[in-house]
Amino acid sequence: MKSKASIKSHPLHPILVAFPIAFFTGTFLFDILFLFADNEDHLTTAEYLNIAGIVGAVLAAIPGIVDYFTVVPPASSAKKRATKHGLLNSTVLIIFIVLYFRREDIMITTVHMVLETLAMILLTIAGWMGGTLVYRNQVGVDIRYASAGKWNEEYLDKKSGEIEVATTGELEVNQMKLVHINGKRIVIGKTEDGFVAFDDRCTHRGGTLAGGSMICGTVQCPWHGSQFNVTTGEVKAGPARTKITTYELTISGHKVFIRL
Numbered sequence: 232m233k234s235k236a237s238i239k240s241h242p243l244h245p246i247l248v249a250f251p252i253a254f255f256t257g258t259f260l261f262d263i264l265f266l267f268a269d270n271e272d273h274l275t276t277a278e279y280l281n282i283a284g285i286v287g288a289v290l291a292a293i294p295g296i297v298d299y300f301t302v303v304p305p306a307s308s309a310k311k312r313a314t315k316h317g318l319l320n321s322t323v324l325i326i327f328i329v330l331y332f333r334r335e336d337i338m339i340t341t342v343h344m345v346l347e348t349l350a351m352i353l354l355t356i357a358g359w360m361g362g363t364l365v366y367r368n369q370v371g372v373d374i375r376y377a378s379a380g381k382w383n384e385e386y387l388d389k390k391s392g393e394i395e396v397a398t399t400g401e402l403e404v405n406q407m408k409l410v411h412i413n414g415k416r417i418v419i420g421k422t423e424d425g426f427v428a429f430d431d432r433c434t435h436r437g438g439t440l441a442g443g444s445m446i447c448g449t450v451q452c453p454w455h456g457s458q459f460n461v462t463t464g465e466v467k468a469g470p471a472r473t474k475i476t477t478y479e480l481t482i483s484g485h486k487v488f489i490r491l
């Protein structure tokens with residue numbers, strides 16, 4: 232049985248992250264304004280922005296967690312980066328929660344400002360990591376293949392034996408799809424010579440090969456450009472040095488099967 236899912240990041244993730252960044256920055260700026268202008272209205276504004284930032288951060292964390300477990304390639308440099316990104320954001324959230332409950336009526340202490348400054352620095356680093364995840368690791372990029380094919384991803388729940396992974400008319404030459412079988416991520420592609428199957432994990436730093444491009448029997452990793460022969464798994468260009476695992480496929484009628 233097959234079920235379909237999207238490889239794209241959760242659509243609310245890039246929208247919701249803007250709110251905690253804006254509200255926490257506003258909290259910081261209005262606290263500084265209060266220190267210089269000694270106007271209680273600034274302190275009240277900072278307090279409301281602090282609450283809004285906490286709510287926004289909690290809401291933004293939900294699609295972030297979904298993306299962490301479903302979209303970021305496992306055992307990759309992106310997974311490590313995403314882990315740090317999540318931990319930094321969590322630390323920022325905890326700091327602003329603690330600071331909110333420590334706010335005193337008409338006072339801002341030095342410790343308060345030091346912690347808030349630290350939180351802003353961590354928020355900046357976390358934001359930079361989030362940008363790197365999108366722009367370098369291409370997490371959440373809406374990919375198109377040769378002939379404008381859309382990335383198709385399927386979760387297959389059959390555990391053993393011959394597993395149907397595609398139909399013969401499903402892909403055009405140089406198009407790929409990603410299938411999840413028993414926790415494995417396997418790319419099914421179509422070359423000029425027929426169907427191929429190989430691990431989705433680039434042996435350099437774990438880039439998703441299904442997110443790369445395939446042409447003339449060679450797949451190129453989107454992260455640093457390593458190239459692999461999709462039939463033998465051999466490295467054709469580095470920085471990867473280790474071949475990828477390939478799998479044999481059989482075709483029966485209009486169906487393509489893999490045996491793991």
Ligand code: FES
Nearest residue numbers: 433435436452455
């Ligand atoms: S992860 Fe570096 S080339 Fe693939």
